[in-house]
Amino acid sequence: MTNPLFYAKILLFGEYGIIEDSQGLTLPYSFYKGTLKFSDLKSDFDKESNDSLLKYSDYLKDLELPEVFQLNISKFKKDIKKGLFFDSNIPQGYGVGSSGALVAAIFEKYSIKSYQPEQVSKDQLMNLRTIFGQMESYFHGKSSGIDPLICYMNLPILIESKESVDKVAIPASHEGKGAIFLIDSGMTGETGPMVQIFFEKMKTEGFRKTMKEEFIRYNNACIDAFLKKEMTPLFRNLKSLSVWAYEHFKPMIPESIYNAWKKGLDTNAYYLKLCGSGGGGYILGFTKDYKKAEKMLEGFHKEVIYRF
Structure with missing residues (x-):
């Protein structure tokens, strides 16, 4: 998979409630997306993104992740030196998961063990959510890990409780008045x-x-x-x-x-x-x-x- 795209997400229901153990329903939103790319860093956008990745790589280096979710940080740092940046049109501060897509993209590219989203079990989903929460806490202070999980899985996710998340099918969208x-x-x-x-x-x-x-x-x-x-x-x-x-x-x-x-x-x-x-x-x-x-x-x- 070369340069996979990571879509934005929309939390339809559960804002703040999921902190207090309510249910949540969230889905990918393909109108906005981001992907990791290389550039000569001549544009301000690319340069700023590259600088941010460098700071973020230091944070990730100090994270103690379980062995099955280890990241290849030295490869990540080498790529940053080569001009890696996150090319994204996901607006920041809009509640559609800009940092979630970035975390998902980094995990997909640098995780030592690879996962097939469609084959991820319910238990693995919860473990991934925990890891993503630690990775995304850099951006928000505290993260539930849900945003990067949606972006990574690219599937609707039902948050059943703090301890349980699952993939879910939502009714197909069709042209009606609503x-x-x-x-x-x-x-x-x-x-x-x-x-x-x-x-x-x-x-x-x-x-x-x-x-x-x-x-x-x-x-x-x-x-x-x-x-x-x-x-x-x-x-x-x-x-x-x-x-x-x-x-x-x-x-x-x-x-x-x-x-x-x-x-x-x-x-x-x-x-x-x-x-x-x-x-x-x-x-x-x-x-x-x-x-x-x-x-x-x-x-x-x-x-x-x-x-x-």
Whole structure:
């Protein structure tokens, strides 16, 4: 496999919840992708990427990984000297897995043992997730390892709990009136500070209670309904999830999106939710009538990712 492409990912459900053991559902998004390449480093982009890889290689050198997941760091460092860089159009700070794709690409190229994603067992998936979490922590302070796992496997993954992940088949996308879409908030978000806000909120008993009793219930019900293609319970729980986020995740909702978020709830024309940690980047939208939602969200850049 020469220069394999690693796609972005979209966490449809489970943002913040997976930290607290809710379910999550995440899928590859091939509109954005990245691959490791060599260059003469004459462009600023290539040079910056090469410099970042050098710093990252020092971090990886000090990681104590189990023998079966060892990386060939000396080869990685030699390639960096030869002009290795990560050629990617995945926007950073948009919640679509820019660092996840990089981690997956490095693991694929430099892992001493090679794996065939389609043959990876459920146990191996969990082990890979742990390794990827350690590798990606360099970028976010703490990583669940899910983003690089999706990028590496290039398959939809159901996060069943902290201890269990599995490959999953999602209903095929087909041309209907309904859609799941991305809205560009027009600003980037940083994962670290947003996660910090979440942990601060978790210190209060009231927030912990509503997170467990409401957010996780709505979130898991959305995943169940989506996988079963049951649109009525999906949209009922989506509305509850969107209302909950509007009340409890205010700091994570980009200001440019506040009014549009509320308008969706007031009209029931569409519902919005965070895509990743929030603070900027993309927001996810769900609607039964995309034409209507599109008109109401005029002025925002939108991308449809799934039709039904």
